Amino acid sequence: MVTASLRALPGASFGEASSGLEAIERLALAPVDLMILDLNMPDMHGLEVLDFLRRHRAYSRIPVIVLTTRGDEPRRAEALAAGAALYLTKPFAPQSLAAQAEALLKAHPERA
Numbered sequence: 001m002v003t004a005s006l007r008a009l010p011g012a013s014f015g016e017a018s019s020g021l022e023a024i025e026r027l028a029l030a031p032v033d034l035m036i037l038d039l040n041m042p043d044m045h046g047l048e049v050l051d052f053l054r055r056h057r058a059y060s061r062i063p064v065i066v067l068t069t070r071g072d073e074p075r076r077a078e079a080l081a082a083g084a085a086l087y088l089t090k091p092f093a094p095q096s097l098a099a100q101a102e103a104l105l106k107a108h109p110e111r112a
């Protein structure tokens with residue numbers, strides 16, 4: 001559903017990863033302009049992936065949208081403090097996700 005939500009973004013291409021480690025491996029193979037990250041993933045928590053991104057110069061400026069089922073305020077505050085650009089909870093409105101992703105891409109032209 002996330003990929004389908006973003007298909008309308010002009011010039012956008014997509015990749016998916018089924019785990020945190022796979023996401024990091026894919027970054028090494030192909031740069032990305034934006035990451036949508038779940039917190040609940042196998043092998044590596046989403047906040048660990050976010051921490052990895054922020055600690056590595058090559059990935060530190062990638063805007064990250066956390067999209068998760070975890071709606072509690074402490075987790076939201078933790079993700080934003082760790083460097084997430086947005087924190088959204090599921091279920092989500094596909095049009096809203098696409099609009100917010102497009103806004104982040106425009107706000108970070110050095111990544112696009």
